[in-house]
Amino acid sequence: MTDSTAYTPPTVWTWNKANGGRFANINRPISGPTHDKDLPVGRHPLQLYSLATPNGVKVTVMLEELLALGHAGAEYDAWLIRINEGDQFGSGFVAVNPNSKIPALLDRSGAAPVRVFESGAILMHLAEKFGAFLPTGLPERAECLSWLFWQMGSAPYLGGGFGHFYAYAPTKIEYAIDRFAMETKRQLDVLDRRLAESAYLAGPDYTIADMAVWPWYGALAKGQLYEAGEFLQVHEYTHVLRWADQIASRPAVQRGRMVNRTWGQPSSQLAERHDAGDFDTRTQDKLAPSS
Numbered sequence: 001m002t003d004s005t006a007y008t009p010p011t012v013w014t015w016n017k018a019n020g021g022r023f024a025n026i027n028r029p030i031s032g033p034t035h036d037k038d039l040p041v042g043r044h045p046l047q048l049y050s051l052a053t054p055n056g057v058k059v060t061v062m063l064e065e066l067l068a069l070g071h072a073g074a075e076y077d078a079w080l081i082r083i084n085e086g087d088q089f090g091s092g093f094v095a096v097n098p099n100s101k102i103p104a105l106l107d108r109s110g111a112a113p114v115r116v117f118e119s120g121a122i123l124m125h126l127a128e129k130f131g132a133f134l135p136t137g138l139p140e141r142a143e144c145l146s147w148l149f150w151q152m153g154s155a156p157y158l159g160g161g162f163g164h165f166y167a168y169a170p171t172k173i174e175y176a177i178d179r180f181a182m183e184t185k186r187q188l189d190v191l192d193r194r195l196a197e198s199a200y201l202a203g204p205d206y207t208i209a210d211m212a213v214w215p216w217y218g219a220l221a222k223g224q225l226y227e228a229g230e231f232l233q234v235h236e237y238t239h240v241l242r243w244a245d246q247i248a249s250r251p252a253v254q255r256g257r258m259v260n261r262t263w264g265q266p267s268s269q270l271a272e273r274h275d276a277g278d279f280d281t282r283t284q285d286k287l288a289p290s291s
Contacts, residue, residue, distance in 0.1 A: 022168045026083050031100065037090030039106075042077030042274050049079050049093060050103035052261035054159070054215035054225070055119045059103045060273075061211050061256030062126050062133070067276070068252040071130045073109060078259045078273040120152045123208040133208045144202035147194075147209035151216065157183045158216055167226040181232065184220075188237045191217055195239035199246075210247060215257075218244035255279055 015029050041047055046063070050056040066074035081087040081102050088100045097104035097117035105122045107114040107129075116125045124145075127134035135141045162180035165173060191213070194201060201209040216225070221240045223229030235241070247253055258270040258279070270278055 022170075025086065026088070031094075031098065033091040033094040034086060034089040035091070037087075037092055039090070039092035039096065040077075040079055041106075041108075042079075044075040044077050044274075045073055045107065045109035046076035047079070047106040047108060048076050048103060049081050049096065049106075050260045051081050051083055052257065052259060053102065054219065055101075055155070056103045056260055057215040057257055058119045058212050059105065059122050059126075060259040061215070061253050062123055062208065064252035064256040064259075065211070065250075066126065066130050066132060069130075069132055071132065074126070074130060075276075076273070080260050080262065080271050118152075120148055120212060123148065123212060127208050133206070133211070135202065135205070135207065140203055140205075144207045144209045147201040148212050150190075151209070151212045154187050155216060158187065158220070162228075163226050166228060166231070185232055188217065188221070188232070188234070188240060191243075192237040192239045195243045200243070206247070210243075214244065214247045214253070218247060222248075 017028075039047075039049060048059060048063070050059060052060070060078060063074050063076050063078075081093065081104075083102060087093060088097075088102060093104065094100055096106055096115045099117060101117075103117075103119055103122060105116040105125070107116060107125070116122050124134070135144055157180060162177070162184045165176040165180055169176070191201075198204070200206050201213060217240060219225040220228065220232070221234045221237055221244045223234060229235075258268055259273045260271065261269045262271050263269070272278075
C-alpha cells in the first residue's frame with residue numbers, strides 16, 4: 001500500500017478545513033447561506049442556476065433538446081453559479097436549493113414560481129411538463145426511470161469517489177483509488193452490457209436516462225473526465241463508446257454542453273445563456289451579459 005500510515009478515528013469527529021484539498025472552500029459540514037445575495041431573474045419562463053459540470057450539463061442538454069423539438073415554453077436563462085467562489089451559498093440560491101448544489105431550476109411559467117433541485121428531478125419535471133423524452137408506456141417508462149435513478153445512485157461513486165481520490169485528493173491513497181476504480185469499471189460494464197442489446201439505455205429511443213448518464217459516463221469513456229481513460233482502459237467498452245459518440249453528434253447536445261462552461265477552448269464556452277442567439281458569441285464575454 002502506498003499509504004501505510006495507521007489512522008484511528010477519534011471518538012468525536014471535528015472538521016479540519018485544511019484537510020479539504022482542492023475543494024476545501026466549497027465543502028463544509030453545515031448547510032444554509034453564508035451571505036445575502038439575490039438571484040438574477042431573466043425574461044424567460046425557466047431560470048436555471050448552474051455550472052457546466054456533468055450534473056449541470058444534463059439539464060442544459062435537456063432544455064436545448066426541448067427547444068429543438070419546437071417547445072417554445074422551454075426557453076430559458078442560464079445563470080452562472082461559480083461554485084469555487086461560493087455562489088451556491090448565497091441566500092437566493094439556498095432558497096431554490098437548500099442543498100447548495102448545482103443545478104437548480106426556478107420554473108416561473110405558472111401562477112407562482114416552482115423550485116426544482118437535483119438534476120434527476122429537474123429532468124423529470126421538464127419531461128413531464130413538455131411530454132417529451134420520457135416514455136408513457138409502463139414498461140418503457142419503468143426502464144427509463146430505472147436507468148435515470150441508477151445514474152443518480154452511481155454518481156457518488158464516480159464523482160465523489162473515484163474522481164475525488166484519483167484526480168483531486170491532496171494525498172493519493174491506493175486503497176481508496178483501487179476501491180472506486182473497481183466500482184467505476186463495474187458500472188461501465190453494466191452500461192456496456194445494456195448498450196450491447198439496446199440502442200439507448202431505455203430502449204430504441206433517446207430519453208432523459210441517456211441525458212443523465214452521458215455527461216458522466218460518456219465523457220469518461222471518451223477520456224474527457226479526470227483524464228482517466230488509459231487508467232480505466234475505457235477502450236474496452238465498445239458499446240458505451242458507440243453510444244457516447246452517437247449522443248455527442250446531436251446538435252442540441254453540443255449546444256447544451258457549452259452552456260455555463262468557463263473552461264476549455266474559448267469556442268466551447270458560453271458562460272451564460274439568455275437567448276438562442278448567444279451561441280453565436282461563445283466566449284467569456286457572456287460572463288456579464290447586458291440586460
